[in-house]
Amino acid sequence: MTAAIIDGKEFAAGLRVRVGEGVQAFKAETGSVPGLAVVLVGDDPASAVYVRNKGKQTVEAGMNSFEHKLPSDTAQADLIALVERLNADESVDGILVQLPLPGHLDELAVVSAINPDKDVDGLHVVSAGRLASGLPGLVSCTPLGCMMLIRDTLNGDLAGKEAVVIGRSILVGKPVAQLLLAANCTVTMAHSRTRDLADVVRRADIVVAAVGRPEMVKADWVKPGACVIDVGINRVPAADGKTRLVGDVDTAGVSAVAGSITPVPGGVGPMTIACLLHNTLQAARMRRGMPQDRRF
Ligand code: GUN
Numbered sequence: 001m002t003a004a005i006i007d008g009k010e011f012a013a014g015l016r017v018r019v020g021e022g023v024q025a026f027k028a029e030t031g032s033v034p035g036l037a038v039v040l041v042g043d044d045p046a047s048a049v050y051v052r053n054k055g056k057q058t059v060e061a062g063m064n065s066f067e068h069k070l071p072s073d074t075a076q077a078d079l080i081a082l083v084e085r086l087n088a089d090e091s092v093d094g095i096l097v098q099l100p101l102p103g104h105l106d107e108l109a110v111v112s113a114i115n116p117d118k119d120v121d122g123l124h125v126v127s128a129g130r131l132a133s134g135l136p137g138l139v140s141c142t143p144l145g146c147m148m149l150i151r152d153t154l155n156g157d158l159a160g161k162e163a164v165v166i167g168r169s170i171l172v173g174k175p176v177a178q179l180l181l182a183a184n185c186t187v188t189m190a191h192s193r194t195r196d197l198a199d200v201v202r203r204a205d206i207v208v209a210a211v212g213r214p215e216m217v218k219a220d221w222v223k224p225g226a227c228v229i230d231v232g233i234n235r236v237p238a239a240d241g242k243t244r245l246v247g248d249v250d251t252a253g254v255s256a257v258a259g260s261i262t263p264v265p266g267g268v269g270p271m272t273i274a275c276l277l278h279n280t281l282q283a284a285r286m287r288r289g290m291p292q293d294r295r296f
Contacts (some may be wrong), residue, residue, distance in 0.1 A: 001224055003258040006149050008267040012274035015148070016061055019277045022293045023062040026284060034284035035064035036094040036276070037086045041079065041111065042072035045115025051098055054273055067091060079105060080113045087115040091286035094120030096276065111135045117287055120279040122175065131178045136286070137280050143175035146208055146229050147183070153227050154206075154259045159184035162215045164201050166217070166248070167210035172231050176208050190264050197221075209248035214274045219253035228254055228261040229267050 027033055036058045040051045051067065058065040068082060095118045101107050111119075116126035121141030130137030150239075151158065165183040167173035169228045174190065180187045190200050192211070198221040201207055209217050210231035222228060232248030247264030255261055260267055282292055 001257060001259065002155075003228070003255040003261040003268075006153055006227075006229075006260050006267060008145070008149060008262055009270045010111070011149060011152060012145075012270040015274040016057065016277060017270070018063045019132070019274070019281055022281050026290075027062070029290070030288060031162050032091075032284075033062065033115065034093045034280050035066060035091045036096065037066040037092045037282045039067065039068045039070065039079070039082060039086075039095070039097045041074050042107065044100075047098050047100075053278060054096070057273050057277060058280070061281075063277070063280060065092065074102075074105070076105055076109070079110055082114050083110065083113040087118065092118065093287060094151060094276075117229045118283055120276055122279070122284055125169075128170070128175070128202050131175060131177070131182075134182060136223055136292070137178065138283060138286075140175050141170060141272045141275035141279065142172050142196075142231060142268060143179055144275045144278070145268055146172075146176050146231065147179045148271065148275070149268065150180075150227060151183075152207060152231060158206075161185045161205040162188070163206040164188045164204035164206070165208045165210065166201065167212070167231075168209075169210065172210040173208075176210065176231075179204055179207065180208075198248035207249075213247050213248055214246050215248070215250040217249040217254060219250065219257045222254050222257045224257055226257075227260035228258045229268060230262050230264050233264065233269065256259045 038051050040052050042280045055065040086092045095114050099109055111123045114124055116124045119138050120125050122138045127137050163180040165173050165177045167193045168189055177187050177189050190197055199221050201221040202223055204226055214234040216234050230247035230249040233245045234246050236242045236246050238244040245265055
């Protein structure tokens, strides 16, 4: 078997178009435009690139982008005060504080200061609680992107499938497991202490690898025909002395066994910002008591 490549780049492009259409419909209905505020503290170059891309794609989708750049020595109280101003600002529907924050700042306290109804990153404990309780709320972008790709690949046929999630992070593993459970999969959460990990993974119809270990999932771990979602982004040394990007899955080997697989790069990665735009539109609708957009 040669796995079908799940093209996250193409899916994300389509999602951005659908969000753009949703924004136009929202504008026609409410006379207003959804707004996303992104807060960047310090001058980490990678974070600056992410924030720039988020702002650019927000504007391209027809929404307002508000960027707040603060110096790296910003005091905790000043950052929280900004978050509170954004909570109260009617033109802001979504708030994202770019992580990681400089070491002297308390990330949990900052994220906890965000109004959960504007938590487009889905990182607030209330967002996690809503997800676990099956209540409507905002779901973090990478897990949401994984689910959209899985649903699309399996034509929505998830009920009763065996899903194994490798990794139990708050950012990816736990919310992905909750989403798969809500879609009626039988979910196993595996992690660094799981015994006989290969045997556990081998029973999965759906594998989500989010463990942060380069090319850990091998061909003989995977059930023939399985749908394999690789969330890993690892830099490893390349033959030419530079580095190359690999996931948590040995893509070349696993592609010979799996039914479908996300590449790295070009799989889950491009979905993240597209899902952030999707969440911003959903937050704008939710805050006005409008139902979720049916397009998604
Ligand atoms: N830094 C890298 N990825 C993310 C993300 O998805 N959200 C936030 N807030 N910070 C990040």
